[in-house]
Amino acid sequence: MSEIIVQKFGGTSVGSVERIDAVADIIKNASQSNKIVVVVSAMAGETNKLVNLAKNFSENPNKREFDALVATGETISSALLAMALHSKGLKAKSYSASQISMRTTDSFSKARILDVDAKKILEVLEEDTIPIITGFQGITETGDVTTLGRGGSDTTAVAIAAQVKAKRCDIYTDVDGIFTTDPKIVPNAKKLDSITMEEMLELAGQGAKVIQTRAVEFANKYNVPVRVLSSFNNGNGTLISLKEDTMENALVSGIASQKNQVKFTLHGVGDIPGTAFKILGPISDADVEVDVIVQNVSVDGKTDFTFTVSSEDQETVNSVIEDIKEDVEYRDLIVNSDIAKVSLVGVGMRSQAGVASRAFKALSEKDVNIQIICTSEIKITMVIDESLVDKAVQVLHEEFELDK
Amino acid sequence: MSEIIVQKFGGTSVGSVERIDAVADIIKNASQSNKIVVVVSAMAGETNKLVNLAKNFSENPNKREFDALVATGETISSALLAMALHSKGLKAKSYSASQISMRTTDSFSKARILDVDAKKILEVLEEDTIPIITGFQGITETGDVTTLGRGGSDTTAVAIAAQVKAKRCDIYTDVDGIFTTDPKIVPNAKKLDSITMEEMLELAGQGAKVIQTRAVEFANKYNVPVRVLSSFNNGNGTLISLKEDTMENALVSGIASQKNQVKFTLHGVGDIPGTAFKILGPISDADVEVDVIVQNVSVDGKTDFTFTVSSEDQETVNSVIEDIKEDVEYRDLIVNSDIAKVSLVGVGMRSQAGVASRAFKALSEKDVNIQIICTSEIKITMVIDESLVDKAVQVLHEEFELDK
Numbered sequence: 136m137s138e139i140i141v142q143k144f145g146g147t148s149v150g151s152v153e154r155i156d157a158v159a160d161i162i163k164n165a166s167q168s169n170k171i172v173v174v175v176s177a178m179a180g181e182t183n184k185l186v187n188l189a190k191n192f193s194e195n196p197n198k199r200e201f202d203a204l205v206a207t208g209e210t211i212s213s214a215l216l217a218m219a220l221h222s223k224g225l226k227a228k229s230y231s232a233s234q235i236s237m238r239t240t241d242s243f244s245k246a247r248i249l250d251v252d253a254k255k256i257l258e259v260l261e262e263d264t265i266p267i268i269t270g271f272q273g274i275t276e277t278g279d280v281t282t283l284g285r286g287g288s289d290t291t292a293v294a295i296a297a298q299v300k301a302k303r304c305d306i307y308t309d310v311d312g313i314f315t316t317d318p319k320i321v322p323n324a325k326k327l328d329s330i331t332m333e334e335m336l337e338l339a340g341q342g343a344k345v346i347q348t349r350a351v352e353f354a355n356k357y358n359v360p361v362r363v364l365s366s367f368n369n370g371n372g373t374l375i376s377l378k379e380d381t382m383e384n385a386l387v388s389g390i391a392s393q394k395n396q397v398k399f400t401l402h403g404v405g406d407i408p409g410t411a412f413k414i415l416g417p418i419s420d421a422d423v424e425v426d427v428i429v430q431n432v433s434v435d436g437k438t439d440f441t442f443t444v445s446s447e448d449q450e451t452v453n454s455v456i457e458d459i460k461e462d463v464e465y466r467d468l469i470v471n472s473d474i475a476k477v478s479l480v481g482v483g484m485r486s487q488a489g490v491a492s493r494a495f496k497a498l499s500e501k502d503v504n505i506q507i508i509c510t511s512e513i514k515i516t517m518v519i520d521e522s523l524v525d526k527a528v529q530v531l532h533e534e535f536e537l538d539k
Numbered sequence: 540m541s542e543i544i545v546q547k548f549g550g551t552s553v554g555s556v557e558r559i560d561a562v563a564d565i566i567k568n569a570s571q572s573n574k575i576v577v578v579v580s581a582m583a584g585e586t587n588k589l590v591n592l593a594k595n596f597s598e599n600p601n602k603r604e605f606d607a608l609v610a611t612g613e614t615i616s617s618a619l620l621a622m623a624l625h626s627k628g629l630k631a632k633s634y635s636a637s638q639i640s641m642r643t644t645d646s647f648s649k650a651r652i653l654d655v656d657a658k659k660i661l662e663v664l665e666e667d668t669i670p671i672i673t674g675f676q677g678i679t680e681t682g683d684v685t686t687l688g689r690g691g692s693d694t695t696a697v698a699i700a701a702q703v704k705a706k707r708c709d710i711y712t713d714v715d716g717i718f719t720t721d722p723k724i725v726p727n728a729k730k731l732d733s734i735t736m737e738e739m740l741e742l743a744g745q746g747a748k749v750i751q752t753r754a755v756e757f758a759n760k761y762n763v764p765v766r767v768l769s770s771f772n773n774g775n776g777t778l779i780s781l782k783e784d785t786m787e788n789a790l791v792s793g794i795a796s797q798k799n800q801v802k803f804t805l806h807g808v809g810d811i812p813g814t815a816f817k818i819l820g821p822i823s824d825a826d827v828e829v830d831v832i833v834q835n836v837s838v839d840g841k842t843d844f845t846f847t848v849s850s851e852d853q854e855t856v857n858s859v860i861e862d863i864k865e866d867v868e869y870r871d872l873i874v875n876s877d878i879a880k881v882s883l884v885g886v887g888m889r890s891q892a893g894v895a896s897r898a899f900k901a902l903s904e905k906d907v908n909i910q911i912i913c914t915s916e917i918k919i920t921m922v923i924d925e926s927l928v929d930k931a932v933q934v935l936h937e938e939f940e941l942d943k
Contacts, residue, residue, distance in 0.1 A: 204618035253583035
């Protein structure tokens with residue numbers, strides 16, 4: 136019996152009638168040799184159109200209604216794709232989150248997947264029918280419609296791949312694969328044939344933008360090999376591999392950058408146990424994902440606690456910090472939204488010293504000041520001035536010879 | 540405790556952001572004195588837009604997918620209307636057919652309502668929240684999304700009104716109520732303050748176009764008083780009354796006309812038991828609603844069997860008749876699509892003779908030839924040449940002094 140492959144198509148891949156037709160050809164081709172499960176995003180532009188409709192009534196619409204509204208984008212594209220497959224002689228049926236019991240938390244607009252009814256999907260496959268599943272959508276225990284947040288369709292695809300024990304999850308998008316850095320910033324950036332899951336996790340979180348972080352986390356957790364490739368051009372894309380050794384010798388695999396960040400510094404907080412939790416607990420409860428977290432060494436029992444979040448969460452974080460004022464004493468709150476992050480990622484860093492200092496030296500020679508440094512085993516993240524980010528990426532790409 | 544009123548808003552009533560806002564005001568006003576349940580259609584134009592998207596893939600798209608696609612129109616308008624109510628300080632929640640278990644048959648695009656979870660709706664009302672329910676949508680036992688056919692939202696509203704034991708179902712539309720005939724044909728047509736359910740049933744079926752026939756049937760069956768009124772202008776609309784006596788003295792209440800009809804005549808069929816069923820059974824199985832059915836007296840054991848259907852069903856009926864050729868012998872099949880129907884409706888006809896002959900006389904004086912006549916207790920239907928229909932309506936409106 137042939138194995139299952141999950142194919143996920145993003146918004147630009149199904150952005151028009153012609154694109155949907157092209158995607159149907161890709162699916163038809165793949166269905167010759169494997170059982171295919173399809174996950175689909177809304178047609179590009181559709182979600183924004185719905186968001187703008189909602190904004191007519193409120194700048195901050197009720198999240199339950201907002202999710203019910205924007206989830207229709209995927210329902211539309213999945214039904215259209217099923218029709219396109221019928222026109223090519225294939226059997227296909229669209230399924231909404233509700234119809235395959237894609238259960239999530241009730242955290243509207245940022246829901247997390249809890250479970251999915253693999254049995255239903257497998258039954259559809261048994262009937263030689265291709266299930267076309269709405270990405271991005273979920274359903275709570277009480278039947279409310281949720282969404283997983285932007286890019287959530289990737290997570291839908293990987294979660295389904297894990298549950299149906301697919302041999303691979305193919306994420307079709309509008310780029311040819313994962314590059315050493317953003318080709319818009321460095322024109323001779325190179326496409327990687329493969330990358331380790333760990334490296335991808337670090338890259339995705341830093342805005343490689345090709346695939347959603349949580350999707351990679353899921354893939355990592357459930358051992359689902361993921362391939363990122365283009366629905367516009369032929370090519371094998373980039374395989375996000377489960378095995379580390381594929382990249383054994385690469386010192387630095389890629390460089391990621393991310394704008395639209397805000398840096399919060401609580402200056403002069405008490406360096407006592409529980410402080411970090413008192414600050415980050417309520418922020419996490421407000422469903423804000425905190426990224427870089429840095430706490431300097433303490434001087435006289437006081438320290439500085441800094442973290443970055445996405446710009447869209449700035450207001451939420453501001454009000455959370457206002458609420459915890461009583462609980463967490465600090466001297467000043469410093470908020471800076473003119474910042475960006477640049478990261479070097481590479482499994483090779485583990486065993487080779489000197490990468491960090493080489494990066495710092497290259498940047499300083501080009502007058503790029505580094506505000507925050509935060510390193511992990513396979514990643515070095517630097518927070519710099521937003522206006523310098525493209526320059527920093529170019530400098531680092533050249534320094535580590537990623538175009539070679 | 541205040542009583543429940545179901546308010547249904549059609550596509551033009553929610554056709555724009557401004558209209559949705561105006562509808563929210565109507566609901567807010569009504570909610571001061573009653574518990575309100577809202578049923579909403581898709582924004583005008585939205586359903587057609589989705590239908591056209593589907594047509595890119597097939598002239599005759601798979602009905603399951605088609606229904607999943609077009610049902611999104613109501614999901615969008617219901618969520619937006621909930622947001623509009625929030626912005627006016629009211630509590631409201633949108634519900635899809637799936638969420639209130641609006642069960643239907645699995646006859647896609649023409650599904651019939653089987654049951655609805657009134658308990659869920661009543662629970663929402665208990666929380667002082669206005670449920671905004673998607674009209675037109677349904678769900679099969681296996682969880683497939685269905686639609687009720689054009690105008691189906693009226694039926695949704697009446698079905699819900701019946702189940703929650705509402706004191707009235709208000710159908711908001713873009714006209715001020717039910718008129719003695721189409722004001723576009725007869726400018727001095729008069730709005731009726733009330734009309735009996737029976738008369739309405741006859742009028743609706745003949746294309747009064749204000750409210751769907753099946754909705755009136757439901758209202759009749761479950762004794763739900765229905766009011767038809769405008770969401771654009773103030774006014775009390777027309778009450779479709781349960782009691783006959785309101786119209787006791789009216790000889791003719793209204794005149795309806797309907798174009799886009801096709802007449803099928805099977806000439807020379809055997810006048811033997813079972814012929815009518817052999818012809819109409821398969822047509823009904825194909826979900827085509829047959830309207831006027833006439834069978835003439837037989838001559839030499841042969842008769843002519845004539846019926847009319849909506850133009851959109853012409854092809855389906857053609858192929859059904861082709862299929863039953865073996866089973867039903869006939870000499871010729873005559874198909875005429877240049878026809879229209881004109882009907883006089885009035886409870887008063889029951890007890891007063893002479894209405895029919897008066898109508899036939901008036902028409903013949905103006906050279907309107909009548910092809911078929913078919914009468915019931917409270918209705919006289921005439922099939923005439925399509926080009927003469929406006930003239931016929933004007934003649935009859937004057938003859939029965941409906942402008943007085």
